[in-house]
Amino acid sequence: xxxxxxxxxxxxxxxxxxxxxxxxxxxxxxxxxxxxxxxxxxxxxxxxxxxxxxxxxxxxxxxxxxxxxxxxxxxxxxxxxxxxxxxxxxxxxxxxxxxxxxxxxxxxxxxxxxxxxxxxxxxxxxxxxxxxxxxxxxxxxxxxxxxxxxxxxxxxxxxxxxxxxxxxxxxxxxxxxxxxxxxxxxxxxxxxxxxxxxxxxxxxxxxxx
Ligand code: GAR
Numbered sequence: 001x002x003x004x005x006x007x008x009x010x011x012x013x014x015x016x017x018x019x020x021x022x023x024x025x026x027x028x029x030x031x032x033x034x035x036x037x038x039x040x041x042x043x044x045x046x047x048x049x050x051x052x053x054x055x056x057x058x059x060x061x062x063x064x065x066x067x068x069x070x071x072x073x074x075x076x077x078x079x080x081x082x083x084x085x086x087x088x089x090x091x092x093x094x095x096x097x098x099x100x101x102x103x104x105x106x107x108x109x110x111x112x113x114x115x116x117x118x119x120x121x122x123x124x125x126x127x128x129x130x131x132x133x134x135x136x137x138x139x140x141x142x143x144x145x146x147x148x149x150x151x152x153x154x155x156x157x158x159x160x161x162x163x164x165x166x167x168x169x170x171x172x173x174x175x176x177x178x179x180x181x182x183x184x185x186x187x188x189x190x191x192x193x194x195x196x197x198x199x200x201x202x203x204x205x206x207x208x209x
Pocket of ligand 1 (some may be wrong): 015016017018019020021050094095096115116117128129130133183187
């Protein structure tokens with residue numbers, strides 16, 4: 001394998017519990033993720049556990065709150081300022097609840113990735129978020145679900161797929177039991193792997209220097 005001198009600087013955008021952020025941090029510590037480094041965590045919510053997780057590992061955190069009178073443009077400008085100041089090459093959405101505008105996603109084309117708790121193109125797009133995705137999968141009666149890591153473009157959950165992993169739905173599963181299994185068996189595994197893959201690809205194209 002080619003040895004690269006640099007690493008890809010990563011920003012992780014969060015809104016909640018931050019278990020996917022934790023999976024990224026763990027992968028970094030175990031060197032499963034070695035071609036990128038989380039430089040900053042940006043939260044759009046105050047007092048969420050994701051912030052504690054970052055601080056527990058000495059990772060810088062900034063909060064950018066979108067108040068009722070904050071426009072999407074102002075909100076994104078604040079995020080962009082933090083990304084620029086921290087020389088960020090790759091943005092990872094890990095349970096981030098805000099839908100970024102086309103202006104933002106096209107500016108960072110192929111540089112934003114997201115984890116979604118279903119096998120896209122099922123149970124995805126606007127309104128499909130968190131536990132709602134698992135409720136929809138159970139209500140539909142599918143037998144297999146999973147998680148997807150994909151690039152982010154102007155279509156919610158519509159960008160190119162990077163990695164997917166399937167998870168069986170068991171008889172008697174509730175949205176909560178299913179969410180837990182999809183996280184443990186799929187999201188926390190494929191998200192760090194997909195990040196590493198993208199970091200290597202970016203370094204091979206001389207990005208991140
Ligand atoms: C995760 O299941 C993630 O896939 C989902 O929100 C949860 C966040 O959990 N994201 C979406 O549904 C995006 N459409 P976390 O804060 O513990 O990582």
